Amino acid sequence: MRKVLIIGANGQLAFDLIKIFGDSYEIIKSVRSDFDVADKMAAENFIKNCAPDVIINTAAYHKTEECELNPEKSFAVNAIGAFNVAKVAKEIGAKVIFISTDYVFDGTKEYFVESDIPNPLNVYGVSKLAGENLIKIANEDYYIIRTSWLFGIHKSGKGNNFVTLMLEKEKNGENIKVVDDQFGSPTYTYDLALKIKELVDKNVLPGMYHITNSGSCSWHEFTQKIFELSNLKPNLEQVKSADGPSKIKRPKYSVLISENMKKQGIESLRPWQEALGDFMLEYNKK
Numbered sequence: 001m002r003k004v005l006i007i008g009a010n011g012q013l014a015f016d017l018i019k020i021f022g023d024s025y026e027i028i029k030s031v032r033s034d035f036d037v038a039d040k041m042a043a044e045n046f047i048k049n050c051a052p053d054v055i056i057n058t059a060a061y062h063k064t065e066e067c068e069l070n071p072e073k074s075f076a077v078n079a080i081g082a083f084n085v086a087k088v089a090k091e092i093g094a095k096v097i098f099i100s101t102d103y104v105f106d107g108t109k110e111y112f113v114e115s116d117i118p119n120p121l122n123v124y125g126v127s128k129l130a131g132e133n134l135i136k137i138a139n140e141d142y143y144i145i146r147t148s149w150l151f152g153i154h155k156s157g158k159g160n161n162f163v164t165l166m167l168e169k170e171k172n173g174e175n176i177k178v179v180d181d182q183f184g185s186p187t188y189t190y191d192l193a194l195k196i197k198e199l200v201d202k203n204v205l206p207g208m209y210h211i212t213n214s215g216s217c218s219w220h221e222f223t224q225k226i227f228e229l230s231n232l233k234p235n236l237e238q239v240k241s242a243d244g245p246s247k248i249k250r251p252k253y254s255v256l257i258s259e260n261m262k263k264q265g266i267e268s269l270r271p272w273q274e275a276l277g278d279f280m281l282e283y284n285k286k
């Protein structure tokens with residue numbers, strides 16, 4: 001049986017990857033206490049010892065506001081860490097899969113395909129783009145998966161994801177303010193994990209793949225849908241980015257469209273609204 005190493009195994013995407021790959025692959029999980037991706041020797045020892053066929057690196061430092069204050073840590077984890085993992089993967093003949101972000105783009109056009117030139121606006125985006133570039137140097141057998149606005153059943157390393165944060169704010173009776181001038185594609189980690197497995201199973205060409213649920217919305221529209229599906233009517237106010245709480249630059253548009261999946265005969269994911277509906281059903285079972 002082929003072995004898949006999932007790095008960042010306590011994370012929200014990793015939770016679904018473990019479930020989905022677990023059907024037909026031997027799963028090896030690693031968390032930060034097993035090895036820190038930024039520690040080259042530790043990464044090398046762990047990975048060589050378990051000798052996986054495929055490595056999925058979900059580890060990231062992605063608290064965007066914090067990244068701006070800690071560029072060293074951002075680069076250590078998101079860029080050097082990505083390089084360390086990809087390099088050992090190359091040495092043992094394993095495929096490496098890196099999860100990147102819509103934040104590599106500047107948001108100056110309404111959607112971005114894989115061949116568009118990245119131009120990140122913040123430290124997080126720059127560090128992930130550096131990770132992408134370093135992987136390409138380290139190991140030609142790579143999939144770089146750019147995705148966006150993740151929500152999953154398992155808590156993210158950041159704590160709440162956007163959906164659970166909105167539900168928590170409603171529960172606490174807070175007035176909720178959400179920006180209506182940033183647009184992207186919400187993505188269910190379960191759907192993303194299924195698609196990553198499809199790429200691996202079909203052994204599609206190495207390269208860059210944009211994978212998100214279909215369709216797009218503003219954060220405000222996303223929030224409206226969350227509450228509509230939950231039959232809740234909180235005090236929800238739409239605000240502009242300039243008046244929002246974020247102190248850093250974020251892309252206005254970060255919708256990702258995939259030309260590369262189409263070329264490989266891989267279908268796009270279902271609409272985000274359907275995926276959110278399924279998420280809510282799962283969430284309400286908890």
Ligand SMILES: NC(=O)c1ccc[n+]([C@@H]2O[C@H](COP(=O)([O-])OP(=O)(O)OC[C@H]3O[C@@H](n4cnc5c(N)ncnc54)[C@H](OP(=O)(O)O)[C@@H]3O)[C@@H](O)[C@H]2O)c1
Pocket residue numbers: 007008009010011012013014031032035036037038057058059060061062077081099100101102147148149150151155156157158
């Ligand atoms: N969340 C989003 O909306 C979003 C959007 C676009 C792209 N992405 C990308 O998608 C990937 C998965 O996101 P996610 O939301 O599933 O993240 P997550 O829930 O935060 O999981 C990431 C995991 O990585 C671990 N980790 C962090 N630093 C590490 C290090 N130095 N060495 C080893 N492990 C480390 C974390 O462990 P600790 O908890 O111990 O820190 C955490 O369990 C990330 O690469 C992220 O950049 C996310």
